[in-house]
Amino acid sequence: MTAIDTSHDHHDEGSFLDRKGMGLWSTIWDWATTVDHKKIGIMYLFAVLTMFFIGGVAGLAIRAELLEPMRTSADGATTGVMINFGSPVQDPDTGEMIRDYTVTPNAAGNTFNRMFTLHGAVMVFMFIVPAVPASLGNFFLPIMIGAKDVAFPKLNLFSWYIYVTGSLFGVIGLILGGADTGWTFYTPYSIQTDADFWRVTLMVMAAFILGFSSILTGLNFVVTVHKLRAPGVGWFDMPLFIWAMYATSIIQVLATPVIGITLLLLVFERLFRIGIFDPSLGGDAVLYQHFFWFYSHPVVYVMILPGMGIISELLAVHGRKHIFGYRAIAFSSLGIAAVSFLVWGHHLFTAMSPLASMVFSALTFLVAIPTAIKVFNWIATLYKASIALNTPMLYALGFLFLFSIGGLTGLPLATLATDLHLHDSYFVVAHFHYVMMGGTVIAFIGGLHHWWPKMFGRMYNERVGIIAFALVFIGFNVTFFTQFFLGTQGMPRRYASYVDEFQIYHQISTYGSWVLGLGFMLHLGNFIHSLLAGPKAPPNPWGGLSLEWETESPPCAHNFHHEPLIKHGPYDFETVVPPHCSEQDFPLPKQH
Amino acid sequence: MMQEAADTAQAATEAVDPLAAFKDPAISLIEQSEQFDHAGGPVEELFFRTAGQNETAVFTDSLFLLTLWFSVFFFVLLMGLMVYWVIKYRRRPGVPAEVSPSHNGPLEILWTVVPSSSMIIMFLLGFQGYMQKTVAPADAIQLQVEGQKWDWNIRYPGGEQSAYFTSLGTKINAVKIFVLPEDTPIQLKMTSKDVIHSFWIPDYRTKMDLYPNRYTTITFKTEKLNAGEAYRDHWVFCAEYCGDLHSQMFGVLRVVSRENYDKILQDWNTGNLSPEAHGEVLFKSNCVSCHSVDGSNNIGPTWKNLYGYERPISGGTSVVADDTYILESIWNPTKKIVAGYEGQNMTNFAHLTQEEVSAIIAYMKTLSDKGGAAEDAPVEGENEESQESTGG
Numbered sequence: 005m006t007a008i009d010t011s012h013d014h015h016d017e018g019s020f021l022d023r024k025g026m027g028l029w030s031t032i033w034d035w036a037t038t039v040d041h042k043k044i045g046i047m048y049l050f051a052v053l054t055m056f057f058i059g060g061v062a063g064l065a066i067r068a069e070l071l072e073p074m075r076t077s078a079d080g081a082t083t084g085v086m087i088n089f090g091s092p093v094q095d096p097d098t099g100e101m102i103r104d105y106t107v108t109p110n111a112a113g114n115t116f117n118r119m120f121t122l123h124g125a126v127m128v129f130m131f132i133v134p135a136v137p138a139s140l141g142n143f144f145l146p147i148m149i150g151a152k153d154v155a156f157p158k159l160n161l162f163s164w165y166i167y168v169t170g171s172l173f174g175v176i177g178l179i180l181g182g183a184d185t186g187w188t189f190y191t192p193y194s195i196q197t198d199a200d201f202w203r204v205t206l207m208v209m210a211a212f213i214l215g216f217s218s219i220l221t222g223l224n225f226v227v228t229v230h231k232l233r234a235p236g237v238g239w240f241d242m243p244l245f246i247w248a249m250y251a252t253s254i255i256q257v258l259a260t261p262v263i264g265i266t267l268l269l270l271v272f273e274r275l276f277r278i279g280i281f282d283p284s285l286g287g288d289a290v291l292y293q294h295f296f297w298f299y300s301h302p303v304v305y306v307m308i309l310p311g312m313g314i315i316s317e318l319l320a321v322h323g324r325k326h327i328f329g330y331r332a333i334a335f336s337s338l339g340i341a342a343v344s345f346l347v348w349g350h351h352l353f354t355a356m357s358p359l360a361s362m363v364f365s366a367l368t369f370l371v372a373i374p375t376a377i378k379v380f381n382w383i384a385t386l387y388k389a390s391i392a393l394n395t396p397m398l399y400a401l402g403f404l405f406l407f408s409i410g411g412l413t414g415l416p417l418a419t420l421a422t423d424l425h426l427h428d429s430y431f432v433v434a435h436f437h438y439v440m441m442g443g444t445v446i447a448f449i450g451g452l453h454h455w456w457p458k459m460f461g462r463m464y465n466e467r468v469g470i471i472a473f474a475l476v477f478i479g480f481n482v483t484f485f486t487q488f489f490l491g492t493q494g495m496p497r498r499y500a501s502y503v504d505e506f507q508i509y510h511q512i513s514t515y516g517s518w519v520l521g522l523g524f525m526l527h528l529g530n531f532i533h534s535l536l537a538g539p540k541a542p543p544n545p546w547g548g549l550s551l552e553w554e555t556e557s558p559p560c561a562h563n564f565h566h567e568p569l570i571k572h573g574p575y576d577f578e579t580v581v582p583p584h585c586s587e588q589d590f591p592l593p594k595q596h
Numbered sequence: 597m598m599q600e601a602a603d604t605a606q607a608a609t610e611a612v613d614p615l616a617a618f619k620d621p622a623i624s625l626i627e628q629s630e631q632f633d634h635a636g637g638p639v640e641e642l643f644f645r646t647a648g649q650n651e652t653a654v655f656t657d658s659l660f661l662l663t664l665w666f667s668v669f670f671f672v673l674l675m676g677l678m679v680y681w682v683i684k685y686r687r688r689p690g691v692p693a694e695v696s697p698s699h700n701g702p703l704e705i706l707w708t709v710v711p712s713s714s715m716i717i718m719f720l721l722g723f724q725g726y727m728q729k730t731v732a733p734a735d736a737i738q739l740q741v742e743g744q745k746w747d748w749n750i751r752y753p754g755g756e757q758s759a760y761f762t763s764l765g766t767k768i769n770a771v772k773i774f775v776l777p778e779d780t781p782i783q784l785k786m787t788s789k790d791v792i793h794s795f796w797i798p799d800y801r802t803k804m805d806l807y808p809n810r811y812t813t814i815t816f817k818t819e820k821l822n823a824g825e826a827y828r829d830h831w832v833f834c835a836e837y838c839g840d841l842h843s844q845m846f847g848v849l850r851v852v853s854r855e856n857y858d859k860i861l862q863d864w865n866t867g868n869l870s871p872e873a874h875g876e877v878l879f880k881s882n883c884v885s886c887h888s889v890d891g892s893n894n895i896g897p898t899w900k901n902l903y904g905y906e907r908p909i910s911g912g913t914s915v916v917a918d919d920t921y922i923l924e925s926i927w928n929p930t931k932k933i934v935a936g937y938e939g940q941n942m943t944n945f946a947h948l949t950q951e952e953v954s955a956i957i958a959y960m961k962t963l964s965d966k967g968g969a970a971e972d973a974p975v976e977g978e979n980e981e982s983q984e985s986t987g988g
Contacts, residue, residue: 075843117840117842184840190791190792190837192791192792192808193792193837193838193839197839283808283809283810284808284809289792289808290810323693324687324692325693325696326696326698328698329698329704330699331699354803354804354805355807358726358727361726362723365722365723366719369715369716369718369719372715373708373712376707377707377708380674380704383674383677383681384700384703386678386681386682386685390685390687390688390691390693391682391685391686391687392686392687393682393686393687401682404674404675404678405675405678408674408675409671413667415667415715416663418718419718419719419722420722420725420726421656421722421723421725421726421728421729422656422660422722422801424656424729424802424804424814425660425798425803427803427835428835428836429835488643489643492643492644492660493644493645493798494799494831494833496796496834497835497837498837499842503831505645577693578693578695590692591690591691592692593692593693
């Protein structure tokens with residue numbers, strides 16, 4: 005009951021990765037000018053993983069600085085004394101010169117501030133937002149709906165170049181010394197700081213340019229889903245990953261222009277003093293925050309919805325179970341997308357009027373409900389399933405654990421009285437890392453393992469994958485769970501130094517970050533090993549039913565040799581033997 | 597270094613000072629907080645260490661804990677089911693998944709309604725607590741809070757400003773102590789002089805942002821002191837990122853008896869002080885976080901031997917630090933920046949009146965060899981000055 009019949013293969017197409025005898029330069033030129041969504045997806049994958057690495061190193065550096073309550077200088081000043089900003093001074097008692105550090109004024113603090121700005125900006129704008137849609141989405145969205153490519157292939161390549169240009173702006177800003185504004189670029193600080201330098205402007209321009217890449221990808225996906233579904237793929241025959249990508253794309257298209265305009269205004273304010281956000285020129289600093297979060301809250305769902313889509317696929321395929329409440333999950337994706345535009349104010353509870361705060365608090369609780377429904381549905385999917393505990397499935401289960409914590413700790417932040425205490429504390433830091441990293445990144449890594457054989461035609465080492473998962477899972481919890489206690493006890497965000505009583509939690513958190521980093525490095529090694537020496541992947545190693553498993557691994561240049569005919573839904577595991585698989589490996593239950 | 601200087605300055609007056617106990621006491625805030633009521637059970641202890649210090653804070657804590665136990669219940673339920681099913685239904689070769697329904701109407705309605713109704717309760721309680729923290733009772737004392745990089749200032753109703761500060765061990769320069777009367781509702785009316793700051797008092801479980809060009813308010817009631825307790829200190833942290841020394845923008849709220857509160861405010865009243873003494877008070881409440889008076893370097897140039905000396909100005913020129921130069925440097929600091937301090941961007945202190953600036957100048961004169969006669973020029977001091985400037 006497979007959808008395509010490969011015995012009548014008239015096209016003699018090799019895999020899309022096949023170099024067809026081309027030399028090195030021809031191959032590079034071929035990739036650089038490709039309009040194949042699969043190659044673009046892989047180029048995006050390498051780009052976002054590079055950015056994840058840079059952002060991750062910055063994150064580890066932040067944690068390393070916070071081992072000690074006092075600021076340390078980048079070149080290793082001793083601990084326990086306040087760093088001396090300037091030249092040596094004479095000790096009044098002994099007459100000797102003390103605290104002889106060759107630190108320029110404020111170097112240590114600025115390094116820390118630039119580091120967390122770098123970490124935030126890179127992770128948000130250059131990694132998490134494009135991570136899943138632009139890499140896995142680009143690669144699999146057309147295949148999963150039976151299309152040959154996205155609707156606008158050249159636009160797709162263009163968006164990759166925009167992404168690279170934007171990232172280069174960020175990297176140049178970084179080489180020039182980096183910005184110290186925080187990734188949120190709050191005014192008036194972002195207008196005043198570093199006034200003689202271009203690096204803040206470069207960082208803001210980077211985010212501005214990256215927005216266009218995001219809009220074009222979103223636009224492409226919306227049109228592709230509407231117009232290019234293969235015959236027989238109705239809206240409710242689409243895998244839930246596609247629903248999630250569709251909801252994500254709508255947010256990207258609608259919200260990103262707002263941040264574009266806002267960031268452009270910010271650059272104008274810095275360069276020309278136009279007086280929109282700068283109070284000393286009659287501007288309004290709160291206005292900036294409204295503009296900023298009008299994009300940046302919906303974009304939280306741009307980050308998490310694709311992750312949720314991946315989880316639906318992983319649980320269904322590796323649990324061999326029809327996803328519980330398919331329509332509820334599909335509609336809750338759209339519901340989340342719609343409500344996400346109405347909750348930005350919860351970032352401003354310490355800045356708004358009581359009436360506005362009340363309204364936004366209520367709306368924020370509203371967005372929690374579709375999210376809760378999704379989690380219930382996922383757990384219910386496990387009931388009477390056949391669960392393979394491989395790396396993708398472990399990541400899916402890890403997602404449910406971490407994302408539940410992330411979601412539940414959002415409740416005291418939506419509650420006004422508790423938010424006035426927890427706002428801008430480490431509680432918030434822990435909360436959004438549980439959602440963004442415990443949610444999106446965990447889902448992304450899980451999805452990467454799930455689709456890796458399909459993308460590259462090679463299997464990864466399952467045992468190493470599981471060990472690395474364990475390291476990531478444990479390291480993540482040790483790093484971030486401690487930060488909930490820091491937050492409630494009174495530790496503010498973005499502090500380079502802190503009072504002694506918080507040290508033990510910071511130490512545990514930093515040790516956790518090392519385990520976390522180790523886990524990711526192990527995954528990286530596993531992937532590299534797979535590319536070089538991994539065993540060849542069969543077309544359908546997991547017994548999946550969605551269309552990407554019908555074609556070979558890696559897929560041919562046009563995805564399918566024939567236009568696929570749809571004879572079953574993506575989750576009909578109870579009635580359909582998966583393509584390229586035997587019933588012996590994936591037995592069907594007895595029907596009543 | 598700076599606090600040492602400040603300590604010596606204080607030491608002279610402390611000998612017969614009845615208020616000495618309130619000035620930079622030896623006991624640290626951490627040790628002191630150990631004497632507070634503890635937060636309760638082990639979970640409360642882990643999250644809060646010490647109990648909320650007023651009714652609103654206690655309400656907030658119980659709301660937090662209510663949400664926490666609600667969350668723990670659902671989390672354990674969900675994860676318990678997950679782990680149980682993962683073990684029970686783990687894949688066995690040749691064994692298919694059992695047939696099961698793919699949706700269940702009543703169940704789905706149930707798990708929509710239960711969280712929804714719980715959230716209505718959380719929302720309402722949260723709003724109730726929020727109103728307690730933002731709407732001040734009519735009898736509240738209103739204090740003006742001003743934030744600037746990287747210091748807090750509070751002006752009391754009579755115009756008094758804090759002149760006490762604590763060094764908190766050796767770690768942080770000159771954290772200001774603000775006294776508050778016990779068992780009294782307080783309203784803070786806040787604004788910022790430069791960028792956004794946020795006034796967070798973890799012990800009262802509340803915070804509010806400060807903006808340039810607008811006022812924001814928060815309100816809280818101070819706690820009652822125990823019998824025999826002279827005062828109780830609470831941290832104030834800046835919670836909104838504001839630049840380089842954001843993580844040292846601290847303050848201490850010191851709750852004292854009403855009687856002592858009045859005495860200390862009298863001590864801080866500058867009306868009957870000599871210009872020099874008034875200048876010193878202004879120095880402590882405005883300048884001490886960036887400038888030293890003992891020749892040591894800080895964010896800004898030291899004030900020792902500043903008045904009357906020739907100052908090297910960024911760009912190669914120099915200027916003699918006379919009254920006009922100092923006035924300009926206070927009201928419009930970026931006009932002439934001392935060489936070596938280009939990156940520091942001192943915020944302007946235009947709110948200081950001419951009389952206050954004159955008092956500061958009078959105080960500066962006491963710190964300078966040339967305070968009395970600006971025409972002398974000791975060569976030794978000149979060298980020292982230029983060394984520090986280039987090093988800074």
